[in-house]
Amino acid sequence: MSIRERLSGNEAIATAMRQINPDVMPAFPITPSTEIPQYFASFVANGQVDTEFIPVESEHSAMSAAIGAEAAGARTLTATSSCGMAFMWEVLYVAASNRLPIALALVNRALSGPININCDHSDSMGARDAGWIQIYSENNQEAYDNFVQAYRIAEHPSVRLPIMICQDGFITSHAVENIELLEDKEVKNFVGEYNPESYLLNSKQPMSVGAYATVAFAMEAKRAQLEALKNAKQVTLDVAKEFAELTGRKYGLFEEYKLDDADYAMVIIGSSAGTAKDAIDALRAEGKKVGLLKIRLFRPFPAEEIAEALRNAKVIACMDRTESYNGQCGPLGAEVKSALFNTRLTPEVINYVYGLGGRDVTVESLTSVFEDLIKIDETKDTGEKYRYLSLRD
Structure with missing residues (x-):
């Protein structure tokens, strides 16, 4: 039975954490994710969970403690944002290479500099190649x-990798919305108990974690890690199917919105997808065939499936909420172009950089993107393929 609630995104994440009741949470505060460990610490103090909460001295320490706890056999999670994630950088790779299914709640915020505390995706996109699952x-x-x-995805025997669940800082993290929660018992039953095969505190099976990889083993370890990450794609779908049976809420690798017959498609990540849907509804009312593909799973990147979903589009806009400084495309643009190229699809692809440092994303601004795509199709003149949206003169 669902529970109707009004919660911010941070409260929603903290509630999910409480219902999971993990073994360990090391955390260090940073805006705009600070509320997550704050709420969770109150759950610990009130006896609502029996989690060991560790207030550490930095984000690097938070992830290091998470690695130690998870390696010991404890289900572990933490939360961070922006420069906090950057401070974790070294140990993000360690967590993934050691195949530790840590869960990280990442509240997306711009990386400095210039100093900025608002939303863009530079933190998670900067860590996209660390070997973590990203949703x-x-x-x-x-x-x-x-x-x-x-955890159902990360802890699966064919995966065993860390996972970050991302949401847009201040836009969803602090905005209050009506949502439906599961009963505590339903979450506990769905997630299940954590029973790792190998862990440091198992005296019957001595092991080391994080041992030096010599030349003879380093590449093989990386390849095994890649195969595990690829396995996460099907596991994500399998878990989503079970979740839909429980809740009626369906999830996939991505969401298609009025995309089936769309000549002009937008590919986007995060909260701006809702704004894009409003723009699409208005343009559809005018008879314009526009649609949306909203990425849910970014790592592993579902290239074949995305290429198939975009097969009929004439012109595509890839929307990147970060700057890669290659002058050609952003991370999302690079992934989508590669997916299309590998399946020999050749639509026009325009890459837009938008929303950096919290710049407003409006129905009007995203409508202008679709108008650009329509104009490109009509005139056959692509113009600049790498553009900034809503940039002040």
């Missing part, structure tokens, strides 16, 4: 649902 949320309901599903 993005459009709204508070998705943030909650994604976190409930996180």
